[in-house]
Amino acid sequence: MSVTDSSPLEIAKAASISSRNLAITDTSSRNDALTAIHGALSEARETILAANAEDLKAANKAAEDGKLSQSVIKRLDLSRPGKYDDMLKGILDVRKLEDPLNQTTLKTILDDELVLERVSCPIGVLLIIFEARPEVIANISALAIKSGNSAILKGGKETTLSFLAISKVISSALSTTQIPNSSIQLVTTHADIASLLDLDQYIDLVIPRGSSDLVRYIKTHTRIPVLGHADGICNTYVTASADPSMAVKLVLDAKLDYLAACNALDILLIDEAALTTVLPPVATALIEKGVSLRCDASSKTALSSSLPRSQSVLLQDAEDKDFSTEFLGPTIAIKTVPTPTASSADNIATAACTLAIAHINANSSHHTDAIITAVPSSSDSTDEKIARQFQRGVDSACVFWNTSTRMSDGMRFGFGTEVGISTNKIHARGPVGLEGLTIYKYLVSGRGQGVGDYAGEAGRKWRHEKVV
Amino acid sequence: MSVTDSSPLEIAKAASISSRNLAITDTSSRNDALTAIHGALSEARETILAANAEDLKAANKAAEDGKLSQSVIKRLDLSRPGKYDDMLKGILDVRKLEDPLNQTTLKTILDDELVLERVSCPIGVLLIIFEARPEVIANISALAIKSGNSAILKGGKETTLSFLAISKVISSALSTTQIPNSSIQLVTTHADIASLLDLDQYIDLVIPRGSSDLVRYIKTHTRIPVLGHADGICNTYVTASADPSMAVKLVLDAKLDYLAACNALDILLIDEAALTTVLPPVATALIEKGVSLRCDASSKTALSSSLPRSQSVLLQDAEDKDFSTEFLGPTIAIKTVPTPTASSADNIATAACTLAIAHINANSSHHTDAIITAVPSSSDSTDEKIARQFQRGVDSACVFWNTSTRMSDGMRFGFGTEVGISTNKIHARGPVGLEGLTIYKYLVSGRGQGVGDYAGEAGRKWRHEKVV
Numbered sequence: 031m032s033v034t035d036s037s038p039l040e041i042a043k044a045a046s047i048s049s050r051n052l053a054i055t056d057t058s059s060r061n062d063a064l065t066a067i068h069g070a071l072s073e074a075r076e077t078i079l080a081a082n083a084e085d086l087k088a089a090n091k092a093a094e095d096g097k098l099s100q101s102v103i104k105r106l107d108l109s110r111p112g113k114y115d116d117m118l119k120g121i122l123d124v125r126k127l128e129d130p131l132n133q134t135t136l137k138t139i140l141d142d143e144l145v146l147e148r149v150s151c152p153i154g155v156l157l158i159i160f161e162a163r164p165e166v167i168a169n170i171s172a173l174a175i176k177s178g179n180s181a182i183l184k185g186g187k188e189t190t191l192s193f194l195a196i197s198k199v200i201s202s203a204l205s206t207t208q209i210p211n212s213s214i215q216l217v218t219t220h221a222d223i224a225s226l227l228d229l230d231q232y233i234d235l236v237i238p239r240g241s242s243d244l245v246r247y248i249k250t251h252t253r254i255p256v257l258g259h260a261d262g263i264c265n266t267y268v269t270a271s272a273d274p275s276m277a278v279k280l281v282l283d284a285k286l287d288y289l290a291a292c293n294a295l296d297i298l299l300i301d302e303a304a305l306t307t308v309l310p311p312v313a314t315a316l317i318e319k320g321v322s323l324r325c326d327a328s329s330k331t332a333l334s335s336s337l338p339r340s341q342s343v344l345l346q347d348a349e350d351k352d353f354s355t356e357f358l359g360p361t362i363a364i365k366t367v368p369t370p371t372a373s374s375a376d377n378i379a380t381a382a383c384t385l386a387i388a389h390i391n392a393n394s395s396h397h398t399d400a401i402i403t404a405v406p407s408s409s410d411s412t413d414e415k416i417a418r419q420f421q422r423g424v425d426s427a428c429v430f431w432n433t434s435t436r437m438s439d440g441m442r443f444g445f446g447t448e449v450g451i452s453t454n455k456i457h458a459r460g461p462v463g464l465e466g467l468t469i470y471k472y473l474v475s476g477r478g479q480g481v482g483d484y485a486g487e488a489g490r491k492w493r494h495e496k497v498v
Numbered sequence: 499m500s501v502t503d504s505s506p507l508e509i510a511k512a513a514s515i516s517s518r519n520l521a522i523t524d525t526s527s528r529n530d531a532l533t534a535i536h537g538a539l540s541e542a543r544e545t546i547l548a549a550n551a552e553d554l555k556a557a558n559k560a561a562e563d564g565k566l567s568q569s570v571i572k573r574l575d576l577s578r579p580g581k582y583d584d585m586l587k588g589i590l591d592v593r594k595l596e597d598p599l600n601q602t603t604l605k606t607i608l609d610d611e612l613v614l615e616r617v618s619c620p621i622g623v624l625l626i627i628f629e630a631r632p633e634v635i636a637n638i639s640a641l642a643i644k645s646g647n648s649a650i651l652k653g654g655k656e657t658t659l660s661f662l663a664i665s666k667v668i669s670s671a672l673s674t675t676q677i678p679n680s681s682i683q684l685v686t687t688h689a690d691i692a693s694l695l696d697l698d699q700y701i702d703l704v705i706p707r708g709s710s711d712l713v714r715y716i717k718t719h720t721r722i723p724v725l726g727h728a729d730g731i732c733n734t735y736v737t738a739s740a741d742p743s744m745a746v747k748l749v750l751d752a753k754l755d756y757l758a759a760c761n762a763l764d765i766l767l768i769d770e771a772a773l774t775t776v777l778p779p780v781a782t783a784l785i786e787k788g789v790s791l792r793c794d795a796s797s798k799t800a801l802s803s804s805l806p807r808s809q810s811v812l813l814q815d816a817e818d819k820d821f822s823t824e825f826l827g828p829t830i831a832i833k834t835v836p837t838p839t840a841s842s843a844d845n846i847a848t849a850a851c852t853l854a855i856a857h858i859n860a861n862s863s864h865h866t867d868a869i870i871t872a873v874p875s876s877s878d879s880t881d882e883k884i885a886r887q888f889q890r891g892v893d894s895a896c897v898f899w900n901t902s903t904r905m906s907d908g909m910r911f912g913f914g915t916e917v918g919i920s921t922n923k924i925h926a927r928g929p930v931g932l933e934g935l936t937i938y939k940y941l942v943s944g945r946g947q948g949v950g951d952y953a954g955e956a957g958r959k960w961r962h963e964k965v966v
């Protein structure tokens with residue numbers, strides 16, 4: 031890692047050149063670099079925590095002046111129990127993941143001694159922008175090196191001293207390894223970002239991790255592809271068949287496990303037939319945990335008559351925009367899915383699910399949406415059918431059945447770690463692990479064949495025999 | 499397919515709504531739609547060729563006035579022998595490809611009765627812009643329907659009447675099928691394109707097929723991801739060991755098979771040691787075929803003394819920009835790779851290859867680049883090693899060994915067909931087939947598990963057992 035007075039153009043050029051060298055390093059060189067970084071950060075704990083304490087002092091002052099929230103300070107503090115060790119462990123976790131590079135994902139015999147291979151390789155140069163959590167720099171550096179990509183990093187301004195301290199340590203650790211020093215570079219000013227976003231000839235992918243405003247700003251200010259998500263507007267659809275106790279458990283988990291998370295629940299869709307059966311215990315549980323309920327007319331009417339007055343007085347009227355809002359706090363919107371007219375219970379359930387899907391596709395941010403049904407007794411049950419209809423029809427990165435929206439996460443998915451969650455419709459969608467930091471190239475190896483050999487009726491015929 | 503007076507916004511909205519319905523159609527519905535389109539286009543041959551004749555008449559007039567080239571007219575003419583039948587056959591070729599949707603590409607047991615699946619699905623709405631070849635509309639419609647994507651199509655203005663005729667036929671064919679009519683829509687004015695490029699909330703991917711100016715215009719005028727390539731600046735590196743007759747064959751094939759192709763050869767890199775052995779027969783063969791040679795100083799000196807005067811007088815001096823130019827015609831640039839100082843033949847070859855790689859990475863358009871060496875006698879030979887070094891080190895979509903750059907093509911790769919060739923570093927690179935028109939979603943199906951169940955020391959442990 032280098033921290034220099036270089037211009038954004040020099041930084042981007044250096045990253046691009048480094049990326050060519052990094053791309054051809056072998057697995058052990060990249061893993062050895064992670065070992066070196068881990069060792070150096072372990073040794074430098076006191077120095078880094080001292081720098082972090084300086085950042086914290088400035089942040090506390092800003093908080094006293096009302097310019098910074100307590101949650102930022104909490105995220106900034108590297109000295110909280112376990113945090114530094116988790117940062118160190120994260121580097122080793124990445125080291126032990128399978129090498130995502132040089133994997134052959136397709137192999138075809140085109141003709142005798144003419145072989146096509148598709149081999150995974152790094153994307154090239156990543157520009158990663160994130161907010162106040164200083165430990166992220168170690169994690170992201172590890173992911174970039176493991177996947178053979180150069181990275182240009184920019185953290186929140188509150189973390190500047192912590193970042194500088196960490197980056198100096200990483201830099202001197204890298205200089206003892208096979209990994210080019212400018213594979214990881216730190217920039218510290220917002221002006222640098224604006225210039226870097228213009229350098230699409232050197233930078234291949236921008237990954238912003240932060241507020242929806244940050245992500246939107248970046249998307250509208252660059253031609254470089256952007257990987258990430260601006261909003262996490264997450265729905266859970268509770269069908270008439272759902273078990274009330276499962277609904278209570280999953281709604282509480284999805285809403286309350288981490289209020290500010292992108293995959294936290296925002297909107298509850300509920301079948302009209304469940305308004306007086308499943309909804310009341312769910313509403314009571316939420317109210318008891320201090321969650322504000324913004325209800326449409328039908329759900330409010332139903333709850334008003336079934337909840338005790340001490341709770342029903344707390345119900346609020348939802349506005350339309352509540353059904354496409356990421357609350358990031360203790361508020362939930364409730365919308366009723368009306369019972370459609372249909373000839374059978376099975377058809378009613380299917381038609382109601384169609385309504386729920388259409389609502390979600392029109393109003394969610396295509397991040398994570400879930401359905402809760404009864405647990406089916408057989409695979410041809412209505413509940414299984416409805417759940418599959420929902421999972422097929424909802425156009426979101428993660429579509430869940432009988433589990434919490436909070437499950438959408440790289441660690442929980444078994445990817446080891448994640449660089450973020452993407453709502454893009456191309457390249458990588460959902461939690462993005464190392465695989466999302468790779469692309470591929472096509473190799474053809476022959477013995478002198480030209481396309482002219484295959485021309486016309488008399489030409490050679492393609493074998494096109496798939497091996498991988 | 500519909501051709502309406504709708505505004506770009508209405509078109510994009512209709513495409514988005516159709517895409518939701520198209521995404522949940524089964525394989526046979528999509529294949530049946532291709533059968534219907536094939537049948538309707540077969541029947542309407544005379545009507546369509548009459549419309550095409552009108553386009554041709556206008557184009558011939560424009561050509562007489564010097565406003566249009568003969569090559570455009572050639573591409574425009576659907577009545578040329580075999581062209582209409584090839585268009586029809588293309589639809590059936592796409593129909594018989596494997597369904598790219600609903601493929602499970604990852605399956606992990608997260609915990610007992612908690613399963614993660616990654617399933618392929620359509621991207622959503624494609625905006626496809628292409629130039630004068632009228633048969634492309636049928637091919638692209640087939641690819642879009644097969645992959646479950648809505649498509650908005652815009653062809654070159656010279657093909658307007660042909661497109662309108664074809665689109666009317668496709669429209670009435672689709673109305674007899676399960677596929678939503680506005681899955682395929684045609685727009686006819688350039689102003690529509692400018693408006694559509696602004697609608698990133700409805701359109702997921704733009705695929706421009708045409709001149710580098712068109713592609714560059716689009717890349718700088720939209721936030722929507724763009725798939726394709728602006729330039730095809732292709733290199734072939736001939737090493738000192740290369741067999742002269744193979745070099746002659748492959749260079750002629752790569753340069754002359756189709757002069758205007760994006761994968762046609764532009765720059766020949768040649769080892770200094772091959773200047774008097776391999777280069778002369780290659781240069782003679784090129785000159786005899788009417789190709790202009792733009793040589794650097796070393797190659798010009800070498801050729802001047804080895805070629806007959808009748809040929810050497812034709813040699814031109816290369817300028818720097820020739821080494822990063824896509825000629826699209828009978829011109830080739832020749833650059834010498836100097837012999838590095840090294841202790842052994844093996845090390846010289848490796849160091850020369852490193853120079854060639856660096857030149858290509860800095861100057862090619864990362865489309866297709868090739869190396870020609872002697873055919874190795876064993877897998878630990880220097881030639882094998884050098885070729886692998888080249889294939890690993892060159893950062894291009896297609897990196898070939900002992901074959902022609904013209905090999906980079908979806909049909910030749912066995913993909914059945916292609917929507918284009920991409921030099922993007924994300925999503926899809928190289929020839930893009932049906933797979934490049936898909937993305938995936940993550941499905942998790944459980945029995946009521948929340949993330950809270952896995953919290954802390956006492957929580958449940960993840961199984962993370964990979965099944966697929």
